[in-house]
Amino acid sequence: MIFHTRTLSDNLGLEILDLDLSNIDESSFERLRALWQQNPLLLLRRQNPTDEEFLGFSRRFGEIDVVIGGSRPSTQNPELLYVSNLSTSDGKPIGGLGNSELVWHTDQIYRENPATGSIFYGVEMPPGTGKTSFCSTAAAYDALPTRLKNRVDDLKSICRYGTKKPLSSLMRSQIDKTWRRSVKSQEELKVIEKRTPPVSHRMALENQITGQKSLYFSPNHTETIEGLDHDLGQELIDELIENTIRDDFIYIHDWRNGDIILWDNARLLHRRDSFDNTLPRFAKRTSVFMNPNYFAVP
Numbered sequence: 001m002i003f004h005t006r007t008l009s010d011n012l013g014l015e016i017l018d019l020d021l022s023n024i025d026e027s028s029f030e031r032l033r034a035l036w037q038q039n040p041l042l043l044l045r046r047q048n049p050t051d052e053e054f055l056g057f058s059r060r061f062g063e064i065d066v067v068i069g070g071s072r073p074s075t076q077n078p079e080l081l082y083v084s085n086l087s088t089s090d091g092k093p094i095g096g097l098g099n100s101e102l103v104w105h106t107d108q109i110y111r112e113n114p115a116t117g118s119i120f121y122g123v124e125m126p127p128g129t130g131k132t133s134f135c136s137t138a139a140a141y142d143a144l145p146t147r148l149k150n151r152v153d154d155l156k157s158i159c160r161y162g163t164k165k166p167l168s169s170l171m172r173s174q175i176d177k178t179w180r181r182s183v184k185s186q187e188e189l190k191v192i193e194k195r196t197p198p199v200s201h202r203m204a205l206e207n208q209i210t211g212q213k214s215l216y217f218s219p220n221h222t223e224t225i226e227g228l229d230h231d232l233g234q235e236l237i238d239e240l241i242e243n244t245i246r247d248d249f250i251y252i253h254d255w256r257n258g259d260i261i262l263w264d265n266a267r268l269l270h271r272r273d274s275f276d277n278t279l280p281r282f283a284k285r286t287s288v289f290m291n292p293n294y295f296a297v298p
């Protein structure tokens with residue numbers, strides 16, 4: 001089956017126009033996976049899967065992760081995470097991440113084996129607000145000056161979940177905004193470091209099938225670069241951020257109910273606008289360990 005598609009922006013994003021997620025045969029699935037290999041972000045609109053259908057669809061890409069910072073699992077199924085600002089009648093949040101702005105990041109880079117496939121189902125999404133921006137680190141890699149490409153190709157970074165100070169000049173300039181990973185005390189830092197010790201990742205990833213390369217770093221988790229002293233590492237991280245977070249590499253998504261976005265954290269950064277907390281917003285998501293036979297995996 002050849003899908004009808006629509007590009008969402010020049011550098012990333014493809015909408016698949018005629019696909020019902022709850023009914024995808026094997027050859028259609030392979031075609032869909034091939035499109036995701038080419039494009040770091042796919043959008044399906046007007047979807048209405050049951051939880052089982054949504055989980056079954058996610059599992060076709062790889063094993064589903066059950067733990068992620070900031071999100072809350074459904075009480076029925078720990079593979080399904082709820083992202084919401086809503087609360088139960090006795091005041092308990094039903095989902096994670098509230099209504100605040102979420103600054104540029106890539107999910108799970110602080111883990112040794114991150115589940116890099118995010119599949120996000122917007123069930124009730126207030127239009128025109130709480131938009132999610134995605135930035136292609138594949139487009140950014142391609143546009144890098146050769147000098148920087150050669151430099152990052154062989155580098156590894158050290159990433160951490162919790163840090164005492166904001167990392168990168170971008171995060172320092174946004175200190176007044178939500179700083180979700182700030183650590184209050186040395187004791188808290190020790191607990192975090194024990195649970196998620198610092199990890200090392202290659203800074204340039206390559207998909208072995210398509211040859212597509214992408215930068216892999218996160219402005220709030222990538223702390224230093226192996227083999228460089230701290231200040232030189234920060235300078236390089238800042239330079240990469242400047243070369244990456246550019247309007248022409250960004251697609252901003254205004255959610256509608258029934259939207260499903262598949263995004264690859266190995267090739268994208270993302271951020272979310274804040275929204276008025278009186279507006280109900282509710283989404284379900286899965287995080288998938290992507291199959292390295294098809295996708296670049298950190």
Ligand SMILES: [Fe+2]
Binds near residue numbers: 105106107270
């Ligand atoms: Fe995220």
